[in-house]
Every structure is written in structure tokens, then in C-alpha cells.
Amino acid sequence: MNMTTPIEPREFKIVGKSVKRDDVLEKVTGEAQYTGDIKLPGMLHGKIKRAAIAHARIKSIDVSKALAYPGVKAVLTHETVPRVLHYGSPHPRSASCTKDQYILDDKVRFWGEGVAAVAAISEEIADEALDLIEVEYEALPAVFEPEDAAQPGAPLIHDVGPGGNLVLDPVRVNRGDVDKGFAEADFVLEGTFAGGRPHPAYMEPNVCVADWDGSNKLTFWTSTQTSFMVRGILAEVLGLPLTKVRVLVDHMGGGFGAKQDLFQHEFLCALLAKETRRPVKMEFTRHETFVAGRSRHPCKIWLKQGFKNDGTLVARDMKLVYDSGAYGSHGPGVTIVGTTAATSLYRCENVRLEGRCVYTNTPINGAFRGYGVVQSYYALDIQMDEAAERLGMDPAELKLKNVVRAGDIAPSGHPIIGHGLEICLQHGIDVLDWKALWNRDRTPDPKRPHIRTGWGIGCEMHGSSAYPGIKEQGNATVKVNEDGTVTLLTGAAGLGTGAHTALAQIVAEELGVRFEDVGVIHGDTDVVPWDIGAFASHTTYLVGTAAKMAAGKVRAAVLARAAMKLQVAPEEIDLSEGKVFLIAEPDRCMTVSEAMGPSRGIPAANIVANGTYEPTKSYSFAAHFTEVDVDTETGLVEVKRVVPVHDVGRVIHPIAAQGQIEGGIQQGIGHTLTEDYVIDKKTGRSLNAGLVDYKMPLSMDMPDIETIILEAAPDPGGPWGAKGVGEDPIIAIGPSIANAIHDAIGVRFHHYPITPEDILKALREKGA
């Protein structure tokens, strides 16, 4: 599709309405089948033996006692599984992944890495057998911080890659003349920033079930965002054609990006099932979702920017170092996306960026909502607030002056379509009467003298689709049944976002049938068209457009068939709400069912069409306005109110879009204030791999959120101008909180999470 195709004006019947989601009833009644609910006759349970050492060679591994344990059916080690070097995250045609993993290796690279796997007749027996596996390690010196890992002479974690513990060669972006920009600057701000290690903590722990049939075909149920990638890499590593691997995923309890890797347990589950000739289930404990799952990359950022006294940004120099953990996973993609993102958000002609990604002996960091941009925009947005402070300006005014405009070159290298960020900011300023808010009396309430209140703004933009890092493709197949109902076949995963509902709305709207008449078949790689996976905020944008294209083709075929039956020309009729009618004479009509069905010797119609869409990219925008209370005696920060103003183009399902925004804010409040997966920097052991001490904000901790969704900057690349919304909200909330804390207590924080101890320490230093 041409990016300049104008967005057709039209009255919507289904799009833009919060129709009842197709999965609601199943979920509230508990009928919805998740992978963990699967029970097959004779099914075994698999468990993984995990290393209690951060960096070591395996000298020997003795499984004889485990194998002899009653109920144990198989044990696998690096000596007994295929040794195939493979990608951790096999995005097709992508430069953003690294081939650095084995199913099991003779080397341990982080505390918690799997070294053996057991299948037994019960989960309990498999678990007990793990203790009987004896592993002798030769400890290797370990590195836990990117600074240490990047030192010359640091112990090397991998033999592959560019060396020096780099996951990829440094990512460099140069635009304009940065030195000249600094020379022309009236003042320069410089600072270092640091992001913690938040973990997505999706509700449903990773789980899979493997079953081989008599023809040596593997059926594999797994909780994944990327079923076709799972199929592809499983087939490659196991040496099978794609016809012999069928991947299935029905309902999912979230993923947030982290379920698009190929996990060790997925290979091991398939191999244990093959070895035992019985189905095998493997399900992570909550502890395992931390140590063997994927978290956000901790990041250290150095940022220097030059400003004119009128607030114009004239130079930006930025260095980012992402901590990949022990494997590459999404490190390259995160580094590229997070680094190049810093070309934009706030306009600057002279930009010099360098992003690095470094291996450490810590659990693997991977894709997680906000994909590298959470880190870089935290720094950009906070420093913009500092510039406003320096200039004595209202930060809203300075941000408004500098935000990206239509036509500016986006991080993807394309001119930005639409003018969303300025509109979001201005809208928030207007509805909140920001000027009055900013110039308010800041005297503390005498009844609560220890509480200080502050307001802050955070801005963000984020692309729908991973282009240009990945050349994406969305596919959909739409069939019309002889009773007039419609079936959409899609490979897009339903993480719990309501994606399938949105896709069904798009099909119903384009085709002209009722929403209730569209059924969605998904999550079976043997049945549905190829799909790239649900990530990069692109399902509605990418697959939605493909579904619209397929529905459009089907609509034309239905009209042609109805025209034949009505004995009129196709141009004379229209299709709406499941009825075909003469435009000039609407009472002359027939239902789609009548058009499709057999009659007077004409057999029923078989109408099927495919839609394939290869997009570039669109950007969504948001400005978050956040109020916090800071308790200056305890250091506790309470987020009181958030007014998120988002531009997401055409809204397909308002409640689902709002849910995405509220959920992103909840996760963002978490990583900004309380959530941090802590690794002991002496041993590499996890200190809070569980929900007791990994503190996610819960419903009681949520502020009032007054979501405002604008449709100000629709993108012609998406269906009727729709853009992504999944990742945006988690990016803007962080800096808005940090900026609000500064407004409340006059202290700048350049890191997250900002803990109560940090607040008290900073207040003491300020007072001293």
C-alpha cells in the first residue's frame, strides 16, 4: 500500500465501537483453554535442572541416580541433545538477532541456566529427580556489570560475536554536525542515566506441551507470541520439514514481548517427548519466569545536549550501554531501536549516537514492551525538563516548542506522517489548565506538612511495526460461508489484548456484515496463513490492514454473486449489515446468506480471499501528565492522577485501547518506582525472583487515570488510519513521574526505580 493513500472518510458501523470481545464469556467462566490446561493421555511432566553458579564449565554430569528414580522416564544433558547453534529470537530476515545459543551447552553462562532436563510421570517426581542429578563444575570468573564485561581482559562469555563481550558491533548514528551544534549552543546539559531490570511478570508462566505422532510429526502447544517462529526454529534445530511441526496456541495470559524468544524448555520438551514417545508438558514456576524468562535490558546512558537560550536544541550527543545478560536474545534489536529512537522525539538537527550491547553473566534480557525506547526516552525527556528549569520556562512550553513535527525524519528514516505529539501535549495543557497548575501555590498543606505534591509531563512516540529492522508482512484469509457468516484465518497471537476482536471488527466493517457473524480461527500453524508474530505494536496496524484487504476482495466477490442473482450490475448494489441492496431501490435486497447459498440449480458459493500487506511504519504519540505525592519522611511516592493523552490514529475498539493504555501505565509506574529484578553482583544469584519481593503495583496502588485518545494523526498505512497502542503508554509514564517528583521536592533523579531510600538520601543531601 502506498503510504500517501488518503484516508477515506466514512461512517463506521462497527469500527470505533467497543463491541463485546469474543473471548469474554470463556474467560470469565474459566472455560478458556490455556496451554497449561492441556492434559493428554500418558502425558509426562518435564522439569529443568538449573545451575547454581553464574559462569562455569561442566566437568561432568551424572544422571544415573535420577534415571533410576521411580517414575523418571528420561533425562537429557548437553551430551545427549543435538548440538545446534541457533538464534534466541529468530525474527526472519532480521539483522536484530544473534546466533549464540545451544539447547544445552557444556558451559553455564548465568545462575539459573538449564543444564539438564527430566521427564517423569508427575511434576513432583520430576522435581525430586532434579536433586539427584550430580553436576561437577569448573568455576570461571564471572562479570555482572557491562562496565566490567567491556574491560579488556574480561572473561569472555561467548566465542561468537564481535568479541569483547559485545553482542553486536556498536550502533552509530550521525546526523548534521554535532561539534558545530555545541559550539553554537548557549548552554550545555550533561548527565548520566540508569535504568533497572524490570520483568514483565505476565500472568501465565511459560508453558508448552509436545506430542509426536506415529508419522514422526511434532504437535507443539506453547504460550508464544510468535508461533511461526517457534515452528521455524524447532524444525531447523530438530532437522524437520515444516510439514512435520505444528505449533498451536490458543488463549494466552500475556507476554509483553518476552514470549517471542525460543526458550530452552521448548526444545527440551520436544526432545523429551521424542525420547519417551509420550506427550510431555513443561511449565515454569514463577521463579523460573524470572531466571529463565526475559526482562528489560538495564541501561546506562550518557547524554549531553546543547541548547539556545530560546530553548532550541542544537546538539545531542548520547552513548547508551544495554546489558544483554548471558545471551543475545533481542539485544541487537533493542540496541538499534533504543539508540535510533534518540534521533527523534525532540527535534535536533545535529545528533551523534552510539549504542552498545554487552553480555554479562546474568539472566537473559529480551524484548519487553517499549523495546529499548523506555530507557532512551527516559533520559531525553528528563533532560528536557532540566533545560526548562535552567531556562526558567514551563516544561510544557519547552516540550511543545521542541517536539517532533510532521515531515521530520523519524527514527525509521521516514518522514513522520501526522502531527500527533504536539496535539497530544496541547490537548493535555488545555484540559488540565496546565499553566495554572504549573504556577500554583506550592505551599504544603498544613495538615500534611510532610507531603509534597508535584506534576510532571512525559512525552513519547513509538512505531507500529519493527520496520526497517524487520521487513514485515501481515497476512489474512477471509472466507464467506454459505449461510452468510464469515471466517477470518489469522496467525496473529492473542496475548489477551483483544487483537482477534479488533481484527473481526475490521473484517465485518469492510465486508459489510455484522460483527457477530465473523468467526476467527487463529493459533494453528497448519491452518492459518503465515504470521510474523504479535509484537512491535503492529497487530492492528499490520494484520488489520491485511484483513481489510482480504475482506475487501471477498466483498467484491459477494457483490458480484448477488448481482448475478439479482440480475443487476455489481455497481448498482451495496452491502451493509449482512444485506445486499440496490442503491437506487434499497427495498430490493437479499441477505448475504441468500446471495451465498444454493438456489435454483446454482450451487453454494465458495468465496475465499487472501490479503498480504508489507508495511513500512507509522508512529503513535503520547503525552502523560502525572501528579504525585511525595512523603518527605518515608520517601514513599504515590502516583495520584495520570492524564494520558494518546494519538493512536483510528481507534478500532475504544475500551481495548484504553485498557492497553491503563495497563502500560501500571507497568510503567512499577518500573519507575518499585519493580527491579535484582541480581547479586557478587555471585550472580537472583535476589527477588518471585512476586513476594518483586514489587508490581496492584489494583489498590493504581492512580486515577483519565485516558484521552485522540484520532488526530491517522496513518494511511493502517486500517482507516489505525496505528499501534501497545507499547506507547509504558514509555511516557516513567519520565512524567520523575519530572513530577522533581516538581514536588526539587530533586532530580536520573535512574529507575526511584526508591523511598533514594528519595530520603537525596532530600538529606539537598538539605545538607
Added chain:
Amino acid sequence: MRRFDYHRAETLEHASRLLAELGDDTFLFNGGTDLLVEIRERLRRVRNVVDIKQIPGLSDITYDETRGLTFGALVTVGRLERLPLVCQRYPNLRAAFASLGSIQVRNRATVVGNICRASPSADTIPPLVADGAFVHIYSRTNMRVVPIAEFFTGPGRTVLAKGEIVTGITVPPAGDTAGKAYIKHGRRKAMELSTVGVAVSLSMEEGVCCDIRIALGAVGATVLRAPQAEAMLRGTRLDASAVRSAADKAMEECTPISNVRASADYRRDMVGVLTGRAIKQALETFA
């Protein structure tokens, strides 16, 4: 989840005998909200559980003006939390009960279970210590009553001998001149373990503090009293400067550790802040 054997006790005598006979790694199963999680997370090695939930006579709640409030071992936190008497007369207990876990947990967990777990951060312990509660203990040879402050011997450890079972707790009556408060400090509003918890129970006569007990949670191996701080406040009018000095003294009296939840220094600071706030709040409860 690791396997274990389940035994259902019909009487206290039966339960006590099972505890003695089944040997180590045998635990009473009451609400189970801690025990089952500990088994699942492999934090506690358990071979047998003895379910006491069917034993008659352990579900009663009684109150009289001389003895005070007595409740049995099977009384859930949620039931006490909703009891009008607790809401009106024991705002400290009410605050502790309402802050424990979630609604679902509280409808299953028992106060007796919470104290027997003997976690230094248990929410129900500080207000019971500040109120001077008593623990009723059954054994097959005799019954005994132990002041709750003497019940704990360390983190997860109590004075209970093998075969002894806590049957209930008595909290002294709440007089008209008594002020009570419990403040829990954590990062979240629910499903949270205390970083620090401070309970204050005091009584005033003609504007003078005639008795005060301060109990500090999560800042020592067991819930601690702050006797020196208390002594500094008895006989005073609890004015701001006296409270501030006593709060500073309480900071000296506690013995916190550093862990992933908070540093020792931060916990100590919070003892100071929360002691002051709890005294103020206790005064407000009967003002």
C-alpha cells in the same frame, strides 16, 4: 509441588499425638496460606500436615469487660477484621488485620497461624504485643498461658514444644482511656510484607500518659518492644518534643537487617518516623 501426607485431626489430643508421632517435618495445617506456599516454593521441607480445621471449639470469639477479647485458633483474619467490636475497640488490630495479604488470603488465614509462623514482619504480632495479649497453649499433659511477648524465640521460632498447639489468643479489654494504633510500612497498599510495622497502645489520665507500649515489627529477630522509649513517655503529656525524643530512642532500640526489601538504615529511620506517627494516631483514636 513436593508431595506430603495429609492427616485430619478430630480432636486436640489427636492432633497433638500426630505431631509427636509423625516426627520432624510435620506441621499443623490451619489456613495454609503460608504453609502451602512454602511447600510449593521449597522453602520448608514438609512430610506431613495435620489439618486442625475440623477440631470443634476452636472457632469461637468472645468478649467481656474483664477478660477482654478471646478468639480461637480457627478464627480467620477476615472474620476478626469485619467484627464491629474489633473495628470500634481495637483500631490497631483492625489496621493489622486489614493490611494482611489480600481479601482472599484473609478469608483463609488465621491470626493464630500468623503468630505461630513467628515471622518478624508478621502484621498481627506488633499490636498484640503492644496490647499485652496472651497465648493459650494446649498439650496432652497440661494447658499453659504465655504472654505473647514471651512466645517468640527467634525468626520462625516459638516456645512451643513438640505436640503443643496454640488454641487461642486473649487480648486484654480496651478501656475508655486507651488509644491504639498500628502503622504498616511497605511499598504497596495490599499483598505486601511489612518493611517496618509499628504498634502503639497507650492510656491517658487527665492528659498524662500513664502507660504506653511500643512494638516494632520487621526490625529484629522477633517483634521488639522499645522499653526505653516507653519509659521516656510514661508520665509525660506526649507533647511533640517528648514524642520526638522517644522516637529517636526507639530507633536505637531496634536491630534491623538489610535485605532486598530495605536497608537497615532505612528501617531504622522508619522506626523513628512511624513511632511518632503511631503515637499521634493512637491519641486521635480516643480524642
